[in-house]
Amino acid sequence: MDPRRLALIRSGTDQGVRSTGSGYLIAPRLVLTARHVLVNQDTDTLWSVTSVRLGHPVEGDTTRTRAELLWEHPEGLDVALLLLEKASELPGTVRWGRPTGKAPMPYDGLGFPRAAAGETRDVEHLRGVLPPLSGSMNRYVLDQDPAPAPGADGRNAWGGASGTAIFCDGDHLVGVVVQEALAYGARRLHALPAQSFLGDAAFAAHLTEHTGTSPEVAPLGSVLPPEAGLVGERAPVEKELASLLAQLLPEPIGRAAHTRELARELGYDTDGYAPSLADLAALLVGHPRALASLGAALAPQAVDPAFRTRLTVLFIQARVLGCGSLLSLHEYEALLDLLRGLCKEQPTLPSRAAREALRYGVLPEALSRPHLAEDDLDEVIEGLEALTDGQGVPEGTPPVPGLLRFVEYVAAASDTAVGGGLRAWSSATAGRLGIHPGALGERRADAVEWASRPASPVSRVVMELQRDDSAADERYRCRTVLVRMDGTPSVIHEADSTSKTPQEAARCLRATVAAAKKEPGQGYHVPWVTVVVDRSGLHLAVDEWEPGAPNDFVPGQPIGAEYRVTLSCPELSDYAADREDAQQHRWKHGRTVALVTDRTCGNSTQLAHLLQNDHRDTAQVVLHGPADQRASWLLLCLALGVPVVLWDRDAVSYEDADKLRTLRPSGSPDELPERVRNFRSRSHAHPGPEWARPSLVWEPEGRPPEPEPLELRDPWKGTQAS
Template sequence: MPQAARAPRSATRNPGPGTRSDVDPRRLALIRCGIDQRRHSVGSGYLIAPRLVLTARHVLLQADTGKLWPKIQVRLGHPRDGLTAYVGAELLWEHPEGLDVALLRIDHETDVSGPVRWGRPAGKVPLQYDGLGFPKAAAVDTRQVEHLRGVLSPLSGSGDRYVLDQGPAPAPGSGDSMAWGGASGTAVFCDDHLVGVVIREPQTYAARRLFAVPVHTFVEDAGFVAHVEKHGGGSPGVTVLDAAALPKAGPAAGRTPTERELEKLLTPLFADPALRIPHARDLARGLGYDIGGYEPTLADLSALLAAHPRALASLGGALAATGAGEANRASLTALFFQAQILECGSLLSLAEHEELFDLLHGLCKEHSTLLPRAAREALRYTVLPESLTRPRLTEDLLDNAIVELEALFDSESVPQGTPPVPALLRLVEYVAAASGPETAVKLRSWTSATATRLGIHPDALDERRRDAAHWAKRESAPVARIVMKLELDDSAGDEQYRCQFLLARTDGSHSVLHETGSPAKTPQEAAHSLREAVAATREEPGQGDHVPWVTVVVERRSLHLAVDEWTPACLDEFMPAQPIGADYRVTLSCPEMSGLRAERDTDQTRRWKLGQTSALVTDSTSVTFQQLRYLLENEHRDVAQVVLNGPADQRESWLALCLALGVPVILFDRDADGYVDSPRLRSLAPGGELDGLPERVREYRSRSLAYPGEHQARPALVWEPGGQHQRPGPLRLRDPRKGTYAS
């Protein structure tokens, strides 16, 4: 996503949006709490004096009891500079009125470069903020640093809470998992001043917003002041940061390369003060500034544009609307797209963004699957933003999706010498083609006007519009199967899995719902994601009431998983959640076995073709591994189904043998101890009609919930789909800029 370039450091205490931060990576603190060597809680902090770390109080407390963890450890510094050892710490101060903030005293003194400067944002113009923390979403093998940055609006929130609208943001967590978990305690900086401490992630904003406790609510507390002064942190005093003053260009030698380049690009358009000053005043007024006496130079205008992401597009749009832009079309086009390369401005103006958001907001509310479905088709060769890789795009994720799409371009050709088509415009054309007539007209009017301002060739936009119309006329085949690939994340410590979903359709086509950017999921979170995917397919055209079959692709070591018993979080108080195996036909698949035995796929194809009407049910006459192998290679060479009864300690090796020899359907009871338990599967008619077996198993699981005393078995069904069934690819992270997989 393009980020606003930052204006030069102000000589006054009126910073303006986009000013630099004084966050020092050497002062960054990773806090972990627990009992002895076992970690239970992770948080962030900031060294404000040689032995004092500022953090959020709740990081130090046990969630269930509210008591302080007996062991607190702190590691200082940024990992890029080499890992330092953890040192012990103790709670030194907490707010007397219960604010979520605390001071830790660490065991060893650390050199720091001077006292922290404390600030209080004022006025009404939003300020850029940043900070360094350790959120869960940034974890790989260990906790990694995330550079938090975005906008702090003094008018949002309340006197004891700041609202931080985060720029780069992870996908929201699900269930009890919070994407920003671990970022609590992060120090928030605006214009070289520490202004707040991150304390919470509100779930209603889909990981795009954080709350922080303002510095001014605690920094003048007598106990806080005494501890800071005693430990060499100076005398804390709060400076008011008023962003009402317009950004001004500093000395030429101190200007950023971005500002200098912007000034060159602006010269052909705004060299004349008679044109520049009225447009600049209108722009500044629209951004919320007091424009009294404002007569900017080109350098001042560059500083203003660098401070606000949508200022440049807004200025160009205003110039084009007056007709003056037509005479300067080449300069305008160069300005817009060079700014994209410089990452100093967003694609859309304030008015364009607001209009598009209003148009799409209603669609997200009524048809939450439309934008992701259109994106998968319109931008099939583009690495989609995380918010569009899910089955649904809800209203709270819409703005995030728009912002991320502004940085992307489609991969199709354009007339020579004209700019590439933004991916956002192409997607809007596809959404328009699938919408009602009234909405379609408004969306196409928006793309036409925006394309004209950007200098997009009309033929390029018309080509995308024709492609969209062709796509909308095609009837999408129903989803026949949802494939959920699970890989155990060994680095997560607990039972967590990386997930990926694929929608396989009745016509043989497929589409992938990428989950690669998401952190590893607990079984409950994976079940929640599956439920979302199934619910979204029901809203697709032509799907009707058809409930897709769920194939869970697992590694060989995970064939024992009772995935069908995983339960998502409750939807509401009236309908308690139940295991996914009771709602859907859930079967296991292990394609990994094909890589271990070359003949496996050939054997599997033969068994599907010749053996669907027969089954091998193991009993006491087939009691050894070697005997089972003999039966499958001779008398039951073509059988497609095996019911594994027998000793529990032999089941794993027998199951692997059946899979290696190409048996596509294997049924067994997870709780069976031996042959004496084999009657528990008889109600499933395992030797009966094969195609109906998955539904019979689902009904059994469902009835077991309703009548737990009647049923004792825990059936597991392995079902390897016949033919060339598509499977999700490797779970690898992707580089959005290159559009390719990057390990």
């Protein structure tokens, strides 16, 4: 890694910079970076101006030059080559590498993340370990040592690090940072492996033209953790583990044999390795699955109660010290194999099982989508390893991990062969962990009961919106709940809780609706979406938010044309104590009558008189009248418990009432949401000034699910690092 080859990339227009990223000079005129650094995310088109600053400020002078896109991957991978206007005079070429084996490898990189920005973009030295077993064919996982917190605005802390070149074994370029793994609180990044784009003929031709040599990829093997130094130089975690290991494995020869076998299993070269007690502690700290793998190797000896007690103490203390993952390497690989087959045959099952098995845990983001992709399995397993289910455990035994509960629920709903394999895996893992058989049996019985029950279909998708006042543009915090026919709500834990633009919120809603439609027993129907807002949000034209085209063939349309979209404002119940009781009364007695406002109810006092007397049972109000009074009339209707209120957002006076006539606004309220959806669809397909822009508040019959606070927190997977 040569700091002089570091590149700061700024893209935008002549009016200013709109995107900042990182890159690396791989030839005198070629800079390697992530494609999305160069692109307007809203239109997926290149910014018109791209400039590059080469060099590290600490290493001396930096140079600036314009650049243009030379190459992008033909299959859409997030990588690009920039051609500089002015060539660099730096000597030498880049060496390419590919991590092999199973053991994590140290990595380095230099980039310009937002978290390191002051008055200018400062350089951040990215460093940590790359676990080859995590990730997928086109994704490396980077477990980052320095982990910044998100900024006060909740934006992605690693924004700007996209395009950072990642090096292993000192000077071998192995990948390019493309994304922050948001599920890991800024502690994990994703990189595109170098071998995924080096094989492209056009890329290789450009590199050969500019360097005189074609790219070759060298395999890079893992090396053992550094040999233990003097006691005073060792980390406190290693000292604590060494003390526990001395009690567990007091005999030096046997302990060394266990250490060598463990190192071989983890993928290290053990030729000439003569490990000490301190080396074993260093190995347990250096590899996330070393501790569990050691426990699996020692499990046959755990029939001795005293040995089992010492082993359990080691596991508990290691978890306190933040050392080691739940699963051994063998357990992890075996579960990956079992779930890979399941993802192909029943891709919707894992998400359904996780939502039921772990109702109160924050699930990995991939489990909030309708289908679990094979490429997401590693992060799903690692995310679930951190969840614990501590109920009903006999005193003195470990709690049942959330991952095992998830596996039991998946097994219960799978066919005989897959389910049997998953249950066998769960039993073996629970035995190794020392979990009481009765505790696992309870979870298994719960899972069987869940799988045998017919699924309650989703009756409504509820999206709660809250305006993000700290954002310069229009952005909202979102939470989504699936409300089922039996009344039970299921929260979709939106992993990326940073505020969203209207288009991003619409896309999340579409993904949630797609997930609901895939559930068993759901059938095909036009979903009903309730958008929960505060008083100020009642004016929002949420039904007109467009998520974009779903594919290359079907044109995009607003969400209100695709779904029944209605508004709800539970906030008003905090100010009108009897509002909910009034709503239920009006639903029970006033479905057949509608109040359509006209000039006879020309102010708030007259409207209140009607709603409290002649129309005290009425469930539906159609608001016509002056635009400057409609907002206060709407709040009056809702405060007095009217559950259904319809109005035209564009209407300015009573003369605009005819625009809603084709909706049959005073017809049956139960059919009104679908009539409004159809109306919105027709007006979108045949636009013109003659159409109304209907808004519909519909407060559901019965108590709605209680909303939860919507707070910004550390982002999860899915946000590009730029």
